[in-house]
Amino acid sequence: PPARFVLDPAFDVGDVDPRLFGAFVEHLGRCVYTGIYEPGHPSADAAGLRGDVLELVRELGVSVIRYPGGNFVSAYRWEDGVGPVESRPRRLDLAWSSIETNRFGLAEFMDFLRKAGGEPMLAVNLGTRGVAEAADLIEYANHPGGTALSEQRIAHAGAEPYGVRLWALGNEMDGPWQIGHKSAQEYGRLAAGAAYAMRLVDPTAQFVVCGSSGRGMPTFGAWEAEVLQHTYDLADYVSVHAYYEEREGDRDSFLASAVDMDALIEGVVATCDHVGARLKNQKRIRLSFDEWNVWYMSKSEAQQRTWAEAPRLLEDVYSVADAVVVGSMLISLLRHADRVAIGCLAQLVNVIAPIMTEPGGPAWRQTTFYPFAQASRHGRGRVLQVHVDGPTHSTAVHGTVPLVQATAVLDDTSGHVALFAVNRSQTEAVPLQVELRGLSPQRVLEHTVLADGDPDAKNTAAAPERVEPYAAEGTALDGTVLRATLPPLSWNMIRLG
Numbered sequence: 001p002p003a004r005f006v007l008d009p010a011f012d013v014g015d016v017d018p019r020l021f022g023a024f025v026e027h028l029g030r031c032v033y034t035g036i037y038e039p040g041h042p043s044a045d046a047a048g049l050r051g052d053v054l055e056l057v058r059e060l061g062v063s064v065i066r067y068p069g070g071n072f073v074s075a076y077r078w079e080d081g082v083g084p085v086e087s088r089p090r091r092l093d094l095a096w097s098s099i100e101t102n103r104f105g106l107a108e109f110m111d112f113l114r115k116a117g118g119e120p121m122l123a124v125n126l127g128t129r130g131v132a133e134a135a136d137l138i139e140y141a142n143h144p145g146g147t148a149l150s151e152q153r154i155a156h157a158g159a160e161p162y163g164v165r166l167w168a169l170g171n172e173m174d175g176p177w178q179i180g181h182k183s184a185q186e187y188g189r190l191a192a193g194a195a196y197a198m199r200l201v202d203p204t205a206q207f208v209v210c211g212s213s214g215r216g217m218p219t220f221g222a223w224e225a226e227v228l229q230h231t232y233d234l235a236d237y238v239s240v241h242a243y244y245e246e247r248e249g250d251r252d253s254f255l256a257s258a259v260d261m262d263a264l265i266e267g268v269v270a271t272c273d274h275v276g277a278r279l280k281n282q283k284r285i286r287l288s289f290d291e292w293n294v295w296y297m298s299k300s301e302a303q304q305r306t307w308a309e310a311p312r313l314l315e316d317v318y319s320v321a322d323a324v325v326v327g328s329m330l331i332s333l334l335r336h337a338d339r340v341a342i343g344c345l346a347q348l349v350n351v352i353a354p355i356m357t358e359p360g361g362p363a364w365r366q367t368t369f370y371p372f373a374q375a376s377r378h379g380r381g382r383v384l385q386v387h388v389d390g391p392t393h394s395t396a397v398h399g400t401v402p403l404v405q406a407t408a409v410l411d412d413t414s415g416h417v418a419l420f421a422v423n424r425s426q427t428e429a430v431p432l433q434v435e436l437r438g439l440s441p442q443r444v445l446e447h448t449v450l451a452d453g454d455p456d457a458k459n460t461a462a463a464p465e466r467v468e469p470y471a472a473e474g475t476a477l478d479g480t481v482l483r484a485t486l487p488p489l490s491w492n493m494i495r496l497g
């Protein structure tokens with residue numbers, strides 16, 4: 001049977017916050033060094049930023065970049081990364097057992113962002129450090145001048161304050177692996193103290209407090225509730241993280257990962273609102289889904305870590321199946337646009353990333369690049385409600401799940417509609433039928449598909465264009481009814497205008 005749904009602009013979810021299409025740059029492996037930054041690379045500019053990577057980041061359409069960690073930030077001294085490069089210290093990076101040269105720091109990151117486009121989300125260290133260092137950093141970055149720290153920034157980087165608005169208060173502080181790991185009460189009080197002081201420095205600052213580092217954490221839910229109890233007045237967003245991988249060859253369950261992601265989002269929203277209700281506070285906390293991706297974490301855990309500079313860590317090479325799951329996660333984010341304001345694909349280059357590079361060599365797009373770039377480019381506007389009525393199948397991990405997952409975004413200015421859909425069946429094409437009510441697009445602008453006879457196909461340095469989206473045939477708009485076919489194991493974008 002076909003998968004069917006109705007689109008009607010009278011029934012929407014909410015507006016897409018442009019910050020939903022963010023990414024994450026951590027000092028980890030080769031994300032920074034030989035990723036975005038490689039002085040001496042043939043494409044590098046005077047600042048050492050790789051031009052080929054900058055071009056791909058712009059094409060990807062990244063709206064926010066979270067920096068500099070991740071686990072890395074929990075032992076980071078931000079002062080190491082500012083001022084003259086030659087006097088910056090070499091340090092042990094305890095999070096990833098690597099050597100951090102600090103040749104790349106805040107000024108270099110802000111320069112990268114200016115060239116790539118996008119807004120910063122700076123993370124402060126609440127693992128080994130606290131309120132004073134966090135307040136110092138925001139003063140250094142945002143205070144106009146006339147104080148020791150702001151004058152230091154002026155001497156290092158010029159008079160214009162960075163004007164960083166989004167601040168992440170620590171990283172995954174619930175995780176026992178986190179340097180300076182804390183209980184929810186300890187962290188909640190510290191985060192409230194840091195936010196309070198930072199907002200005194202800059203009243204426009206917005207704060208992301210740490211949620212759980214995963215839905216599987218034993219304190220999931222309880223952690224968010226306790227942290228928000230301490231921070232509700234100061235926090236704007238609570239952080240959410242999720243990574244998925246295919247386990248033991250169970251591809252059907254892997255392809256349905258977004259079912260778990262939906263439950264995760266809805267669980268965190270319910271927890272936020274529960275705390276709001278208890279506090280009799282009308283304010284609605286929104287979600288910053290600031291780490292999400294497919295990550296073959298079990299393989300990364302087996303990697304040797306030595307004290308090396310820019311080692312090859314977490315360099316997952318993504319297949320077509322992985323890209324379909326990434327697309328499916330994007331659909332999950334869009335379907336919750338009313339509460340998920342910020343999203344950061346983790347990460348941006350080389351480390352579980354949509355963009356890969358070779359030192360001194362090329363940069364190329366992984367399979368996962370395509371769903372992200374398409375959603376970022378065309379998934380802007382108002383998300384419409386979509387209730388898919390269609391075939392289902394059963395999975396070992398998620399029970400019975402719909403084969404087709406979909407969302408639609410209406411651009412009220414142009415009247416264009418972008419539909420994103422995945423077909424989770426590994427064997428069956430599924431016909432799609434969409435009834436349009438109160439919408440009057442004239443034609444199908446495009447229907448592109450990411451699928452392959454070999455769902456394990458990947459892009460590599462040797463074959464960087466092995467997998468690319470292709471134009472589907474036979475997609476038609478017949479009056480107010482759209483008909484298309486979704487190939488097995490596919491990510492689809494259909495645009496009407």
Ligand code: AHR
Binds near residue numbers: 069072213346
């Ligand atoms: O993105 C890789 C790591 O995953 C981050 O450093 C950490 O926050 C998470 O556990």
